[in-house]
Amino acid sequence: xxxxxxxxxxxxxxxxxxxxxxxxxxxxxxxxxxxxxxxxxxxxxxxxxxxxxxxxxxxxxxxxxxxxxxxxxxxxxxxxxxxxxxxxxxxxxxxxxxxxxxxxxxxxxxxxxxxxxxxxxxxxxxxxxxxxxxxxxxxxxxxxxxxxxxxxxxxxxxxxxxxxxxxxxxxxxxxxxxxxxxxxxxxxxxxxxxxxxxxxxxxxxxxxxxxxxxxxxxxxxxxxxxxxxxxxxxxxxxxxxxxxxxxxxxxxxxxxxxxxxxxxxxxxxxxxxxxxxxxxxxxxxxxxxxxxxxxxxxxxxxxxxxxxxxxxxxxxxxx
Amino acid sequence: xxxxxxxxxxxxxxxxxxxxxxxxxxxxxxxxxxxxxxxxxxxxxxxxxxxxxxxxxxxxxxxxxxxxxxxxxxxx
Amino acid sequence: xxxxxxxxxxxxxxxxxxxxxxxxxxxxxxxxxxxxxxxxxxxxxxxxxxxxxxxxxxxxxxxxxxxxxxxxxxxxxxxxxxxxxxxxxxxxxxxxxxxxxxxxxxxxxxxxxxxxxxxxxxxxxxxxxxxxxxxxxxxxxxxxxxxxxxxxxxxxxxxxxxxxxxxxxxxxxxxxxxxxxxxxxxxxxxxxxxxxxxxxxxxxxxxxxxxxxxxxxxxxxxxxxxxxxxxxxxxxxxxxxxxxxxxxxxxxxxxxxxxxxxxxxxxxxxxxxxxxxxxxxxxxxxxxxxxxxxxxxxxxxxxxxxxxxxxxxxxxxxxxxxxxxxxxxxxxxxxxxxxxxxxxxxxxxxxxxxxxxxxxxxxxxxxxxxxxxxxxxxxxxxxxxxxxxxxxxxxxxxxxxxxxxxxxxxxxxxxxxxxxxxxxxxxxxxxxxxxxxxxxxxxxxxxxxxxxxxxxxxxxxxxxxxxxxxxxxxxxxxxxxxxxxxxxxxxxxxxxxxxxxxxxxxxxxxxxxxxxxxxxxxxxxxxx
Numbered sequence: 001x002x003x004x005x006x007x008x009x010x011x012x013x014x015x016x017x018x019x020x021x022x023x024x025x026x027x028x029x030x031x032x033x034x035x036x037x038x039x040x041x042x043x044x045x046x047x048x049x050x051x052x053x054x055x056x057x058x059x060x061x062x063x064x065x066x067x068x069x070x071x072x073x074x075x076x077x078x079x080x081x082x083x084x085x086x087x088x089x090x091x092x093x094x095x096x097x098x099x100x101x102x103x104x105x106x107x108x109x110x111x112x113x114x115x116x117x118x119x120x121x122x123x124x125x126x127x128x129x130x131x132x133x134x135x136x137x138x139x140x141x142x143x144x145x146x147x148x149x150x151x152x153x154x155x156x157x158x159x160x161x162x163x164x165x166x167x168x169x170x171x172x173x174x175x176x177x178x179x180x181x182x183x184x185x186x187x188x189x190x191x192x193x194x195x196x197x198x199x200x201x202x203x204x205x206x207x208x209x210x211x212x213x214x215x216x217x218x219x220x221x222x223x224x225x226x227x228x229x230x231x232x233x234x235x236x237x238x239x240x241x242x243x244x245x246x247x248x249x250x251x252x253x254x255x256x257x258x259x260x261x262x263x264x265x266x267x268x269x270x271x272x273x274x275x276x277x278x279x280x281x282x283x284x285x286x287x288x289x290x291x292x293x294x295x296x297x298x299x300x301x302x303x304x305x306x307x308x309x310x311x312x313x314x315x316x317x318x319x
Numbered sequence: 320x321x322x323x324x325x326x327x328x329x330x331x332x333x334x335x336x337x338x339x340x341x342x343x344x345x346x347x348x349x350x351x352x353x354x355x356x357x358x359x360x361x362x363x364x365x366x367x368x369x370x371x372x373x374x375x376x377x378x379x380x381x382x383x384x385x386x387x388x389x390x391x392x393x394x395x
Numbered sequence: 396x397x398x399x400x401x402x403x404x405x406x407x408x409x410x411x412x413x414x415x416x417x418x419x420x421x422x423x424x425x426x427x428x429x430x431x432x433x434x435x436x437x438x439x440x441x442x443x444x445x446x447x448x449x450x451x452x453x454x455x456x457x458x459x460x461x462x463x464x465x466x467x468x469x470x471x472x473x474x475x476x477x478x479x480x481x482x483x484x485x486x487x488x489x490x491x492x493x494x495x496x497x498x499x500x501x502x503x504x505x506x507x508x509x510x511x512x513x514x515x516x517x518x519x520x521x522x523x524x525x526x527x528x529x530x531x532x533x534x535x536x537x538x539x540x541x542x543x544x545x546x547x548x549x550x551x552x553x554x555x556x557x558x559x560x561x562x563x564x565x566x567x568x569x570x571x572x573x574x575x576x577x578x579x580x581x582x583x584x585x586x587x588x589x590x591x592x593x594x595x596x597x598x599x600x601x602x603x604x605x606x607x608x609x610x611x612x613x614x615x616x617x618x619x620x621x622x623x624x625x626x627x628x629x630x631x632x633x634x635x636x637x638x639x640x641x642x643x644x645x646x647x648x649x650x651x652x653x654x655x656x657x658x659x660x661x662x663x664x665x666x667x668x669x670x671x672x673x674x675x676x677x678x679x680x681x682x683x684x685x686x687x688x689x690x691x692x693x694x695x696x697x698x699x700x701x702x703x704x705x706x707x708x709x710x711x712x713x714x715x716x717x718x719x720x721x722x723x724x725x726x727x728x729x730x731x732x733x734x735x736x737x738x739x740x741x742x743x744x745x746x747x748x749x750x751x752x753x754x755x756x757x758x759x760x761x762x763x764x765x766x767x768x769x770x771x772x773x774x775x776x777x778x779x780x781x782x783x784x785x786x787x788x789x790x791x792x793x794x795x796x797x798x799x800x801x802x803x804x805x806x807x808x809x810x811x812x813x814x815x816x817x818x819x820x821x822x823x824x825x826x827x828x829x830x831x832x833x834x835x836x837x838x839x840x841x842x843x844x845x846x847x848x849x850x851x852x853x854x855x856x857x858x859x860x861x862x863x864x865x866x867x868x869x870x871x872x873x874x875x876x877x878x879x880x881x882x883x884x885x886x887x888x889x890x891x892x893x894x895x896x897x898x899x900x901x902x903x904x905x906x907x908x909x910x911x912x913x914x915x916x917x918x919x920x921x922x923x
């Protein structure tokens with residue numbers, strides 16, 4: 001019994017230490033408004049106030065297909081991927097709410113795949129993962145000790161304060177897709193379920209309240225996208241003023257499905273993402289909503305991130 | 320017994336065989352030395368030492384080795 | 396799933412401890428068996444079939460041997476001496492055949508999964524040379540986890556039963572658990588049956604003492620793996636994969652870092668493994684004894700991966716040394732020269748067998764074969780020159796027990812080990828030679844200065860490395876002096892003790908090389 005008490009005390013003290021250290025190491029930025037847990041989940045909170053032009057909301061398709069740094073390099077627009085694997089519409093809504101608290105984007109892009117996610121079942125290990133990242137936020141910030149300890153040594157790297165990938169994930173794997181004519185117009189319309197519709201409307205409302213135009217985008221996805229889903233989206237936005245950009249119709253991006261997908265067409269790989277980012281950059285330019293920030297002093301840190309991004313890709317390539 | 324100590328001293332002179340009781344575990348005899356030792360014992364005392372008997376506990380002291388030899392001689 | 400995952404440390408192990416704790420004493424070993432099979436199935440899925448086959452094969456063949464022994468004993472009762480001998484011989488022959496079949500059976504799986512491709516590619520190369528118009532198709536198999544480890548345990552068990560060193564186990568469950576015990580299944584230690592049988596089936600109650608000691612050991616393993624090994628990984632990977640890009644000094648650091656990484660990874664895993672078992676009151680044999688304090692290569696191998704060395708010594712070295720053909724050869728040399736030469740020849744043959752197997756055991760590749768023969772050569776040279784060195788020292792009146800002489804010996808041994816591990820890690824054998832050559836020919840101090848801080852590690856990382864290595868060195872040094880640091884700590888006051896534990900845990904959490912910017916080491920020995 002005595003040992004039991006001792007063990008519990010030991011663990012309690014350990015947890016206290018971990019929590020204290022977490023708060024010490026978490027980025028101070030935005031801390032007055034959000035908890036450490038929030039900051040660890042929402043990468044965009046690491047960005048400086050009012051610097052993001054475009055928010056790309058969605059699931060893994062977003063972080064596989066849109067690389068903000070590629071758009072920055074060629075167009076000077078600041079895009080951020082507010083995406084998580086298998087993100088649900090209600091989580092996406094939450095993310096957008098957090099994002100526009102500190103940012104005033106000129107455009108919100110909503111990836112359509114998220115609207116077809118099955119909201120009724122959840123995988124348990126996914127739940128555990130989510131729970132984990134909520135409480136074990138030290139995982140993300142532990143390297144910030146470098147900022148505080150031995151600060152006279154070596155160069156200062158902006159560890160996790162700013163996400164150098166801006167939400168993008170680099171995956172160079174190749175696994176060709178083989179489907180033929182996956183956008184056959186014969187496919188019957190697929191309805192969007194009530195929960196997804198509800199949260200879509202909430203997202204739209206949020207955008208309207210903040211006077212941000214919304215665009216629905218469907219990135220090249222041979223794995224699960226089809227004409228039926230395309231028709232479903234068309235129905236959803238029938239009477240609303242929302243542009244719908246479906247990159248699956250006639251392959252305007254020019255994806256080579258033998259080389260530019262990592263899992264038989266479900267997600268694009270790095271090569272594919274470059275093409276989509278190029279296309280999207282051009283699209284953004286044509287909207288006339290955005291300005292090129294490449295020469296602006298305020299956005300100097302984006303060039304620093306770009307340098308680290310390149311370096312990181314290079315190192316990843318070695319592996 | 321004296322003969323045995325003689326052999327041992329020739330192979331590894333740095334040990335006091337009267338007192339040392341961790342010849343193998345203390346790495347005074349490495350496996351190659353044990354090979355020489357076994358082949359000398361077999362010649363000198365006219366016994367066959369089977370592989371199973373070559374375990375640290377049989378070779379950790381001069382006394383132990385001597386016991387092994389005596390036992391094997393009896394079994395012959 | 397490696398032992399260094401959240402899944403193992405925070406879900407699997409605690410769950411097993413919990414179930415083990417609430418079950419009655421008799422059921423406890425069964426809990427371990429079920430957990431072990433779940434663990435194996437989790438990683439290797441239906442390949443678990445091969446583990447079961449191996450367990451069954453040694454179980455039945457050892458019982459068969461016992462039966463043969465019993466029948467022989469009954470038969471010879473009251474017989475003449477001559478007749479007795481003849482029947483005993485016959486029984487022995489039967490046992491021999493059974494033993495041989497069991498060993499072949501078990502090795503055939505190992506061969507199939509690990510070596511088929513290697514030998515097939517050698518075959519194909521030969522066909523090419525002779526312009527034969529066919530080739531063997533290479534198929535990549537996913538091997539059952541730990542097959543290199545449990546196969547050796549299985550063989551040690553049947554051989555020991557054959558020699559009547561141990562009793563054949565009649566309880567099948569015990570046999571199944573012996574081969575599959577989850578902490579040891581992936582990377583050893585390769586425990587002989589007598590070493591574990593008492594504690595493995597005891598069903599020891601969980602105790603505060605065991606729990607604390609086990610957890611401490613696990614945390615120390617995490618310290619080695621997460622702070623040191625994982626941190627060095629990117630540097631090592633970059634240097635070994637891009638030999639031509641870096642200066643010789645950087646490559647030399649790469650080689651040294653790899654040896655450190657390997658030690659920290661493997662011995663750290665052993666700490667987690669032995670610590671996990673300790674929680675259940677099970678004592679596993681140690682695999683390391685401060686190897687970097689060795690004075691020569693022979694000693695190094697008695698301190699590094701000890702259980703593999705012991706296995707090879709008991710089941711390869713001695714049997715080969717005392718086999719009939721080798722004995723004949725050695726007696727020839729005995730007549731011609733003397734005992735020393737004959738023992739040297741005998742040892743050379745046996746060591747050759749040991750190191751061929753040691754090299755191949757680590758993997759089917761020429762760099763591993765080379766690694767084996769490299770150490771074989773060093774060992775033989777050491778033995779051949781020993782008399783001359785000893786003579787030389789006497790002549791120049793060098794005291795071989797002096798501290799400076801020891802330090803010199805330790806330095807030399809480490810250097811030789813670094814070179815060996817360089818080949819061990821090299822992607823191919825020719826890469827190994829290239830790297831070794833460039834260490835000496837491509838000495839570029841300026842290039843080194845610019846690249847040293849751009850290989851995944853910055854100044855702060857190096858500082859942390861130095862401190863962590865200092866801690867591990869200090870503990871090893873004290874152990875080498877015969878001081879048990881754990882016993883020492885347990886005698887201190889509670890506040891001091893807790894401060895030490897907290898420092899260890901927090902340093903793993905803070906300074907562990909995980910998350911963005913790092914890439915953890917894959918379990919190295921699990922692939923062997």
